[in-house]
Amino acid sequence: MSEECCSPTKNSLKANCPVNGVKGKRVQTITLKSLLKPSALETLNSESNYFFCDSIDCPVVYFNEQSQTFTTEEIKVPVFPKNQGEEVPVCYCFNWTPTRILEEIKQTNQSTAESSIRTHIQAGRCGCEVNNPQGSCCLANVRQQVINYQQSVM
């Protein structure tokens, strides 16, 4: 059974963010169509390849090879990991926020986030390609967040 929810983008095409020069991962156009604010969507070039810049300190969320960029202000939702607010989802589909993850760990010393998300993935309920600004499976992010919190609580 597949570990990841959303079919990872087939090609491993990469490009460098025009602002900070860091390599970004390809995202499907459907992710931008779903998450760009209307005024930004009006400038989308559906023929070009878009990439996600995951650097925390870079305002660019998406860019293409023609150096067009969309910044955090042009996205409908706060973007993890650029925004690490307590209510910014790590898992957008099922709303696992840092607060929710941490509260559970404080109360029970464990986290059901990953197993719960996996159950939904297996039931075909996951929609990271339209919900998660990264356009890909959130499990790695969730797992990392859980580890960080377990270490901070212990």
Ligand SMILES: [Zn+2]
């Ligand atoms: Zn960048």
